[in-house]
Amino acid sequence: MSKMRYIAGRIMGYRLFLPLLCLAIVLLVNVVKTPSFFEITIRNGVLYGYIVDIMNRSSELVILSIGMTLVVAASGGTDISVGAVSAVSGAVAIFILGGGQTSTDFYHAPYLLGFLAAIAVGALLGAWNGFLVAKMKIQPMVATLILYTAGRGIAQLITEGQILYLRVDHFKQLGGFIPGIPLPTPVFVAILCILVTLLLLKKTALGMYIQTVGINSKAARLVGLNSTRIKFLTYAFCGLCSGIAGMIITSRVYSIDANNAGLNIELDAILAVALGGNNLGGGRFSLLGSVIGAVTIQALTTTLYAMKVSADQLYVYKAVVVILIVALQSAELKRMLKNLRVRVAVQTGKEVA
Template sequence: MANSKEGFNLRRLASHHLFLPILALVLMMVINFILSPSFFSITINNGVLYGSLIDVMNRASELIILAIGMTLVTAASGGQDISVGAIMAVTAAVVTQILSGGEVSVSQYQNSIVLALGAGLLAGMLCGAFNGFLVAKMKIQPMVATLILYTAGRGIAQLITHGQITYIRVDAYKIPGNYISGIPIPTPIIISTVVAVIAFVILKKTALGLFIAGVGMNSSAARLVGLNESRIKIIVFVINGFLAGIAGFIASSRIYSADANNIGLNIEMDAILAVALGGNLLSGGKFSLMGSIIGAYTIQALTTTLYSLNVSADRLPVYKAIVVLVIVIAQSETVQKTVKELLASRKKLIKVQGEV
C-alpha cells in the first residue's frame, strides 16, 4: 500500500508542469559544478557579490525579461516574435542618442535620462504595436510578421545613431547594467526580479492572463464570449516591445554605449528556447511565466557550460538549435500520442504477465 502511494506521489510530481524545467536547470547546474567545483562559491569583494552562480543570474537578466514577453506573445498568437533583439538595439540607439545630444561620445548628459528612457521605451512599444498590427489585423503569421523588424530593426538603429557607436561615459548610466553603490546584488538581477513580480501580479490580479490563454487556445470561442482577439494580441505585442526596450536599456548600460550591430544579437532564439524549456507549448494557449524564467536561467547555465567546454561563441547557436529541435519534436502531437500508446501497451503487457 505504501509503495503504491509512493508511486502515485512520484507520478504526480513528474506530471507537474514545472518538473521538467526544474530538472533541466538542476542538470545544468550539476554539469557546471562538475566542470568547475567552485561554481557555487560566492565571495564579496568591495561590497559586491562575485562568483559563477552570480554571473549566471546576472547575465540571464535580459533574457528573463524577454522570456516573459515572449511567453505572452506565444500564448496569445501561437507564434514567436523574432524581432526582440532588434528592438533592443533600437531602444538603446534612441536612449543614447537623446542623452548624447547627437554626439558620438559624451561625459555628461545633454538631456534628461527620464526623457531619454521614456522615448526609448516608447520606441520599443511602437515596434511592438507594429508587429501586433501585422499579426492581429493583417493576419500574418507572427514569425513572418516580426521578420520585417528582425531584418530592418538594426538598420533603423544605425540610422538613429548615424552609423556610429554612441558612448555615454557617465557613471550614473552604468548603474542599471552593473551595481548600485552600497548594494551587493547586480542591478540587472534586481530589475529583472521587479519586472517578473509586476508581471505575476498583473496576470494574477487581473483577467489579462485568462484572456491571453483563452485567445491562444481557441480564438473562435474567445470571440463568442466577447473577447476582442485583435486588441488582446496587439496589447501583448506592445507589452513585449516594452519589455524588449527595458532589456535593451540594461544591455546598453552594461557597455555604456549603443552598438546597433551587437546588442541583443541572436537573443531572440534564447528567449524562444526559454519559453519552450519552461514547458510552454509553442502553439499557444495556457502558459507558465515561472517555467519561462526557469528556462531562461537554464539557457544561461547552458551557455556557461558550453563556454567551459571551449565552444566558441559563433558555434553556440548550433547547439541551442539542437535543443530547440528536440523540445519541439517532444511537444508534437504525434510523438506524445506515440509515447502514450507505448506506455499503455507496456501497462497492458505487465498486467497480462501478472495474470499469467
C-alpha cells in the same frame, strides 16, 4: 509502492517539473566539472561567482521571455523582432542622452527622458507588430519579420552606422551595480518585471483572457472578449519589454552598436518559452516556466564558458541540448516509446508462451 508511484507521478505531472529538471541537470554537471561553480565571493562590496553571473546575464533574456510568453500564448506565434527592437531602443536612449555625439562623458538630456523615450519607442514598435498581427490578421512571424529586417537598419540610421559611447557612471548603473548594493541591478529589474507582470495576470482576469484568446480566438470573441485588442496589447507589452531589455544591454557596455546589440537574442527568447514547457501554438502558458527556461539557457552558456568552450563553438552544444529537451517534451516521442514498449512486451510474451 503504489503510493510512491503516485507521488512520483504527481511530481512529474507538475507543469514546471521538466523545465526545473533541465535546469537542475545543467547545474549538476557543474558540481562534477567545475567544483568552484557554486562559490560566491565578495570583492569591493559586491558579490562575485558563476551563480551571480548567471542571474545577472540572464536578466535581459528573462525580461524578453516574459513578453514573448504572452505573445506566444495569445497569438500562437512568435515575435522575431525583439532583438532588433532592443537595438532601436538602445540607440534612441544613447542618441538622446549623448546628444548624438560619438563619445561623451556627460548627459545632454535628463536620464529619465532617455529612459522613457527608449521604452516608449519599444512599445511603439511593439504596437506596430500588434497592429499587423491583431488588426491585419497577418501571421506573427511574417509580421515581425518586417521589423526584424528594418530594426537594425533604423538603429543604424539613428547612430549613423557608428558605435556611440556614453561614458557616464550613472548610465552604467542599470547594467552594473548601484553603489552600496551587492547584487547587480539587472537582477532587480528582472524580478520587478516578473512581479509586475504576475500581478497583472493573476490579480486581474488578463491572464485568463490571454489564455482564452490563445486557445480559440473566435470562441473568445463570441463570449465577449475583444480578441483583437488582447493580441494587440500583448505585442505592445512585448515591445515594452524589448525596450527595457535594450536599456540594460546598452547600459552594460555603455555604448550602442546597432549591428550587434541584442543579436540573436530573439532566438534565445523563443527558446526560453519552449524550454519552459509552453506550447508554441498558443493557449495555456506558464510565465515562471519561461523564466526558468531563460535562466537554463544562460546557465548552459555560463557552464560551457566555465568548461572553456569557445563562444563560436558553444552553439553546437546549445543545439544538441535544445533538441534533446524539446524532443523529451514531445508527445509524439512518448507515444512512439509506448508503442515500442508494447511491441517488446508482446514479443517477449510470445517467447514465454
